[in-house]
Amino acid sequence: MKLQPIGKRVVLKQVIAEETTKSGIVLTGNAKEKPQEAEIVAVGSVEADIKVGDKVFYKKYSGTEVKLDDEEYLIVDEEDILAVIK
Amino acid sequence: MKLQPIGKRVVLKQVIAEETTKSGIVLTGNAKEKPQEAEIVAVGSVEADIKVGDKVFYKKYSGTEVKLDDEEYLIVDEEDILAVIK
Amino acid sequence: MKLQPIGKRVVLKQVIAEETTKSGIVLTGNAKEKPQEAEIVAVGSVEADIKVGDKVFYKKYSGTEVKLDDEEYLIVDEEDILAVIK
Amino acid sequence: MKLQPIGKRVVLKQVIAEETTKSGIVLTGNAKEKPQEAEIVAVGSVEADIKVGDKVFYKKYSGTEVKLDDEEYLIVDEEDILAVIK
Amino acid sequence: MKLQPIGKRVVLKQVIAEETTKSGIVLTGNAKEKPQEAEIVAVGSVEADIKVGDKVFYKKYSGTEVKLDDEEYLIVDEEDILAVIK
Amino acid sequence: MKLQPIGKRVVLKQVIAEETTKSGIVLTGNAKEKPQEAEIVAVGSVEADIKVGDKVFYKKYSGTEVKLDDEEYLIVDEEDILAVIK
């Protein structure tokens, strides 16, 4: 099963890590907030230069969390993607 | 009797399940919130690539709940449909 | 006396019933909320495919209640009509 | 003295009555809310089919109350006029 | 010194009176609210049919109060002028 | 060092005075609110007829206060400039 975003939307999978990752990304241990870093797993009819597999930062409190096949995803509007991590 | 949505609207029927369904979809047991997964039962003059029978995720707190022939439906704007589950 | 809606508006008369009607429509007995089902009694310069006599669902908390000849009506914007019951 | 509305505005004079009027209009005796029925006493550059002398219903809480020559008037935007009583 | 409004703005001087004026205008004695009647003392690049010297009613809570040469003025947007008193 | 406003913005320096100034401008002694009178010290790509050196009134609570070389400035949108004092 997979998610096909409708319109200018993107499906994200949050990057979860308890410590500094190999890539050097430090994630806050604040239990109240999830990190705003994620990987793109599906794209709708977006216009921006983003594609599946990109690591991105997205706008705080944006999007809708959904659950599929026991996995949690976040569906956000394209305009809530702030930057690609290269 | 059936519902004919006016304008860019869609009529949804929520998928209710107490356990993991055959398709592998796990629904949260949180009694306060209904799952945001639903099946499209009628479409108005929509532009998106969605049709009756599609399983979709929709935006939280969107739409209006109505009751017809003892069944509950949710009428939402097309733009509140986030993704199709394929 | 009759009401002539100004602009893209519609005059509604709410359907009140204590039990399942002949048409099979079940109305909630919740005393705090009126049912969101109504019959169109007058239309302004609307664009949607709705006409006098149609049974419709409308958006919650929309419109303005008025009283004329001892009868209560609800005047709502055309865009607050969600679906026609056929 | 008279009021000349600026732009798409209308000057209204509220209809006050303690009992059922000759025209059969019943006004609520609720002291907290003024009836939303009024007569048009002046029109600005409006586009709708309304004229001085029309009895109308207007949107709740709309407009600005003013006092001129010891009389109270309500100046509302044309778009807050809901329906003409014919 | 004088005020030259920028854009579609108007400078107003409120009419203060303790009793019925010669012109018959009665002002409310409510100490909490200033009357919404004023005289236009300067106009910016407005489009409406208003000019310096006009007595007008303006929208409640609109505009910004300023003080110049010990006099208080109210600078409001043209669209907050409701009606001219003729 | 100087500030170059980006877009339709203006940099203001507030006029501070404890008493009536020579020009006759009386400033309120209210410690909670700064006067809304200021001098323009830099302009971005504005369209209005305002220039460096103009004394202006601006909209309450508008703009962002910044500090540069120990001096406080207020950067406001052009549309928040209400009137020029001539």
Next chain:
Amino acid sequence: MKLQPIGKRVVLKQVIAEETTKSGIVLTGNAKEKPQEAEIVAVGSVEADIKVGDKVFYKKYSGTEVKLDDEEYLIVDEEDILAVIK
């Protein structure tokens, strides 16, 4: 690793200083608020005359804070950049 802003966005690195800097910029010691002065470290498809290395002031409470390689950045919309410090 570096950040590539999506759309009309800019990545900022806040200037932190405990005392008056050589350039004469005084930063407030208020622990609750971070200074609104920053250096541009990456630009998206912006239209304004700003480039990497510019010192800028930005709108209060704007943008989203992110962490990358143990460094904190602020991603803001181009329209929230108020002025360049020259």
